[in-house]
Amino acid sequence: xxxxxxxxxxxxxxxxxxxxxxxxxxxxxxxxxxxxxxxxxxxxxxxxxxxxxxxxxxxxxxxxxxxxxxxxxxxxxxxxxxxxxxxxxxxxxxxxxxxxxxxxxxxxxxxxxxxxxxxxxxxxxxxxxxxxxxxxxxxxxxxxxxxxxxxxxxxxxxxxxxxxxxxxxxxxxxxxxxxxxxxxxxxxxxxxxxxxxxxxxxxxxxxxxxxxxxxxxxxxxxxxxxxxxxxxxxxxxxxxxxxxxxxxxxxxxxxxxxxxxxxxxxxxxxxxxxxxxxxxxxxxxxxxxxxxxxxxxxxxxxxxxxxxx
Amino acid sequence: xxxxxxxxxxxxxxxxxxxxxxxxxxxxxxxxxxxxxxxxxxxxxxxxxxxxxxxxxxxxxxxxxxxxxxxxxxxxxxxxxxxxxxxxxxxxxxxxxxxxxxxxxxxxxxxxxxxxxxxxxxxxxxxxxxxxxxxxxxxxxxxxxxxxxxxxxxxxxxxxxxxxxxxxxxxxxxxxxxxxxxxxxxxxxxxxxxxxxxxxxxxxxxxxxxxxxxxxxxxxxxxxxxxxxxxxxxxxxxxxxxxxxxxxxxxxxxxxxxxxxxxxxxxxxxxxxxxxxxxxxxxxxxxxxxxxxxxxxxxxxxxxxxxxxxxxxxxxxxxxxxxxxxxxxxxxxxxxxxxxxxxxxxxxxxxxxxxxxxxxxxxxxxxxxxxxxxxxxxxxxxxxxxxxxxxxxxxxxxxxxxxxxxxxxxxxxxxx
Numbered sequence: 001x002x003x004x005x006x007x008x009x010x011x012x013x014x015x016x017x018x019x020x021x022x023x024x025x026x027x028x029x030x031x032x033x034x035x036x037x038x039x040x041x042x043x044x045x046x047x048x049x050x051x052x053x054x055x056x057x058x059x060x061x062x063x064x065x066x067x068x069x070x071x072x073x074x075x076x077x078x079x080x081x082x083x084x085x086x087x088x089x090x091x092x093x094x095x096x097x098x099x100x101x102x103x104x105x106x107x108x109x110x111x112x113x114x115x116x117x118x119x120x121x122x123x124x125x126x127x128x129x130x131x132x133x134x135x136x137x138x139x140x141x142x143x144x145x146x147x148x149x150x151x152x153x154x155x156x157x158x159x160x161x162x163x164x165x166x167x168x169x170x171x172x173x174x175x176x177x178x179x180x181x182x183x184x185x186x187x188x189x190x191x192x193x194x195x196x197x198x199x200x201x202x203x204x205x206x207x208x209x210x211x212x213x214x215x216x217x218x219x220x221x222x223x224x225x226x227x228x229x230x231x232x233x234x235x236x237x238x239x240x241x242x243x244x245x246x247x248x249x250x251x252x253x254x255x256x257x258x259x260x261x262x263x264x265x266x267x268x269x270x271x272x273x274x275x276x277x278x279x280x281x282x283x284x285x286x287x288x289x290x291x292x293x294x295x296x297x298x299x300x301x302x303x304x305x306x307x308x309x
Numbered sequence: 310x311x312x313x314x315x316x317x318x319x320x321x322x323x324x325x326x327x328x329x330x331x332x333x334x335x336x337x338x339x340x341x342x343x344x345x346x347x348x349x350x351x352x353x354x355x356x357x358x359x360x361x362x363x364x365x366x367x368x369x370x371x372x373x374x375x376x377x378x379x380x381x382x383x384x385x386x387x388x389x390x391x392x393x394x395x396x397x398x399x400x401x402x403x404x405x406x407x408x409x410x411x412x413x414x415x416x417x418x419x420x421x422x423x424x425x426x427x428x429x430x431x432x433x434x435x436x437x438x439x440x441x442x443x444x445x446x447x448x449x450x451x452x453x454x455x456x457x458x459x460x461x462x463x464x465x466x467x468x469x470x471x472x473x474x475x476x477x478x479x480x481x482x483x484x485x486x487x488x489x490x491x492x493x494x495x496x497x498x499x500x501x502x503x504x505x506x507x508x509x510x511x512x513x514x515x516x517x518x519x520x521x522x523x524x525x526x527x528x529x530x531x532x533x534x535x536x537x538x539x540x541x542x543x544x545x546x547x548x549x550x551x552x553x554x555x556x557x558x559x560x561x562x563x564x565x566x567x568x569x570x571x572x573x574x575x576x577x578x579x580x581x582x583x584x585x586x587x588x589x590x591x592x593x594x595x596x597x598x599x600x601x602x603x604x605x606x607x608x609x610x611x612x613x614x615x616x617x618x619x620x621x622x623x624x625x626x627x628x629x630x631x632x633x634x635x636x637x638x639x640x641x642x643x644x645x646x647x648x649x650x651x652x653x654x655x656x657x658x659x660x661x662x663x664x665x666x667x668x669x670x671x672x673x674x675x676x677x678x679x680x681x682x683x684x685x686x687x688x689x690x691x692x693x694x695x696x697x698x699x700x701x702x703x704x705x706x707x708x709x710x711x712x713x714x715x716x717x718x719x720x721x722x723x724x725x
Contacts (some may be wrong), residue, residue: 048355048356048359049359051356052355052356052357052358052359052360053359053361055356056360056361058360058361059709059710059713060364060463060709061363061364061462061463061709062363063360063361063362063363063364064360064361065360066356066357066358066359066360138587138590141587141590141591141594141596142590142594145591145594145596146534146594146595146596147594147595147596148594170533170578171533173533173596175581175591175596176533176581176582254725255587257582257724258578258580258581258582258724259575259580259582259583259722259723259724260575260724261724262723262724262725266724266725267720267725269725270716270720270723270725271720272433273429273430273432273433274429274541274716274719274720275713275716275717275720276712276713276716277713277717278361
């Protein structure tokens with residue numbers, strides 16, 4: 001990465017003030033200092049520490065030493081391959097669902113709702129965040145309860161037959177199936193999708209719609225050719241903000257899933273806390289990070305947006 | 310290191326060849342290569358410098374992990390406990406009868422924190438300080454047997470000054486006196502006892518009784534509506550008992566057999582989940598028909614939902630304790646010991662038990678409880694009947710290598 005420091009053109013600066021030039025040159029760095037310090041302390045240093053941990057072998061009592069035991073990575077990947085597959089597929093489904101649910105809502109808030117309602121709806125979108133993540137997830141146990149109205153309705157409408165065929169549920173229940181985990185993920189990360197979508201939609205000048213209409217575009221064509229392309233940065237930002245934390249999540253799988261729905265986050269947690277195999281936990285985290293990075297890079301290339309929101 | 314030193318002792322033609330290739334050949338070291346190499350070496354050096362030192366500190370040496378005791382000058386004790394694990398005033402949640410009584414009797418202020426949510430999580434939280442030989446800011450904490458055993462093994466808790474806990478020494482019930490990890494109770498005293506039993510929702514089972522772990526694992530009527538606990542020792546212990554093995558002396562083969570037995574239930578979808586204490590909600594709603602449950606939870610659940618029943622399996626149940634421990638470098642050790650001792654008065658113990666509904670380890674508590682809260686005293690989940698007590702079994706302490714091996718297998722079983 002190259003950084004260009006905005007250097008003031010020399011001819012503008014009178015000779016008398018030239019002495020203060022180096023000082024002014026440093027200003028951007030001073031402004032960056034808190035951010036950089038934060039990154040170093042909370043990102044760079046932990047990353048180095050984690051990288052080191054992943055290459056260690058040993059035990060709690062004997063201590064861990066860096067032995068450059070690289071095969072921990074391979075072993076972890078082999079052991080947890082299905083966890084990775086599940087993490088990414090659940091996160092992908094949840095992201096798509098978030099987009100499908102979130103886009104119309106963000107569109108409505110941005111274009112259809114009156115100013116007064118706009119704020120009310122936005123507050124409603126954020127309101128669940130005032131409760132803890134854990135409580136919100138636990139609430140889904142009540143909502144999706146086996147004998148509850150939701151599952152009853154899904155059964156009557158034969159929706160569960162479809163999801164059974166897709167392998168998302170088994171039998172006539174939703175809890176402790178992949179569907180429940182996906183529902184939990186979708187719900188918990190929905191605001192992360194709606195808010196960036198809203199900000200990018202809200203910036204669109206409504207006159208563009210009028211102009212499109214003047215050029216004989218039907219509403220759907222307007223959406224397809226004007227609105228959606230302009231909102232793409234919001235879509236990209238929203239999908240990233242949903243997909244990345246969702247693939248690392250473990251609470252939803254733990255509370256709403258059965259042993260066959262556990263995600264890689266659950267593996268990391270168990271390896272770190274219960275098995276006390278810190279190297280494997282660190283390696284798993286790195287693999288997860290690397291895979292997400294690869295997917296995000298590919299996605300950004302495909303989506304072709306340089307600017308996020 | 311100079312090149313000459315590197316090639317010292319090599320035959321002349323070989324040395325020449327080396328020199329050639331390093332100075333003008335492909336391996337010639339340019340400025341960039343050198344910088345890159347330096348960066349890599351520095352990076353590798355940093356990584357290698359981050360090893361985690363052996364956790365065990367001066368085990369058995371009772372003075373090494375002690376700090377200067379400020380108990381006389383600072384009349385306070387920092388107490389970390391699990392949520393809802395002390396008697397609490399119904400109106401004012403900040404009021405805890407027994408703790409207030411302690412302060413009134415001794416003048417020692419208790420800073421009470423409900424920050425222990427999970428044994429392993431709490432271990433993760435205090436580990437950095439304890440491993441570095443620093444004070445955790447806590448003088449007293451409550452952890453389950455096996456975690457207490459690990460901390461003692463690591464030398465991270467302090468030996469108690471027995472002169473300060475004479476009431477506890479006299480009043481601790483004989484069956485709690487000599488766990489294999491702290492024979493003679495030199496480091497720890499039980500705060501409360503936990504009983505692992507089988508529970509079921511009789512509405513969800515349509516009136517059918519669930520009486521054994523075998524039934525949980527095999528009864529087709531319960532399919533997909535059975536949960537076990539994610540606490541390894543409780544689930545495996547119950548299965549071991551069901552298989553006729555003694556959890557106090559099982560072998561690695563027995564352990565694997567128990568895991569295999571549970572694995573069969575997972576594979577056949579008989580077992581729905583492995584839970585922490587979040588099973589209560591589902592047991593109450595009937596999503597879980599039957600499960601392995603903690604006695605203390607059941608008392609509360611049964612008040613809210615009378616359909617919930619519990620059974621002590623014929624083949625026995627797992628009993629464990631949560632223990633009061635003084636962490637290394639604690640600054641108010643004497644105050645902490647005074648608090649331990651205070652809770653071993655039968656009257657205080659009864660007050661605590663009436664408030665939390667867990668088993669007490671204090672002799673003579675039962676009579677006090679009978680006058681204080683007759684209902685609790687008659688409840689076998691609080692005061693086990695002598696017949697029930699004979700079926701209580703403890704899970705033996707594991708060695709470090711067993712612990713990581715068994716946890717690994719159990720993690721695999723529960724899917725994580």
